[in-house]
Amino acid sequence: MLLAAVSSGWYLSLAALLFSIGALGVMVRRNPLVMFMCVELMLNAVNLTFVTFARELDDVGGQVVVFFVLVVAAAEVVIGLGIIVSILRRRPLATADDVSLLRG
């Protein structure tokens, strides 16, 4: 049986590191697409935390929440990429700084 060989603390620490790397990417990068990918990293870190707590507490609710997070992430990516496409069509190579006015 695979269970309980690695304690939950390791999973949670890994999720914390992953979340921090994603946050660093959102703060450092200026390409809107890469910023989106870093948001996905942060969402995945949270998913890992939810599954770990679901195992720790023997509660399927954690897994159901991960399911919802997946759906919201998919919807967010669709809308976000649509906005990015419509911006970059008019301004190729635009960075996040160039669209700070939310206009155009």
Added chain:
Amino acid sequence: MVEAVVFGVAAVIILGGAVGVVVNRNAVHAALSLVATLFGIAVLFVAQEANFLAAVQVIVYAGAIVVLFLFVIMLLGVDTSENLDTDPLVGQRPAAVVVSLLTAAGLIAVVVTSTVTGIPAASARWVRDGDDISQIGRLLFTDYLFAFEITSLLLVIAVVGAVLLARTKPGDQIDEDEDVPELHSDEVPVDDAAEEEEAKS
């Protein structure tokens, strides 16, 4: 022992992929690093016996979301390298590193110094008989039914919004004084009715 090895390998893949997403100049390479991270997360889901979520993770994330990213990258032709050497905001990059290190340290400190508390679930108890799909499904359609319906509404809104956003008319480029490279033929056909509306107003 087995889980320790699995965890170690998956952790290296996850963190390596995550660093790759942040560091890579080329957006395509960043997307491929993202795939590595997502697969590592799926492996850890399997290691924690969340088999259904692992499958969904691979199908939805690696199969749909990353492909969407790659489509947009290739569609827009923004697969050129980003200049990471210059720092547009002076001092922002060291500040970002410090903030993320503090975030990591704080979160890990919370994990290390605290214990997991909580009452074991009564209705949503996870029985580990390998049949997690039916347990998730039962919970989804009882306790979380309202959230599930809201989710369907959200998906409809996302589809309608994506279609609306994709149907833009070709307009003038903003900031015409700036020298902006042209994209190759990305003209969107506009139907005549919309054009007449435009002419009237």
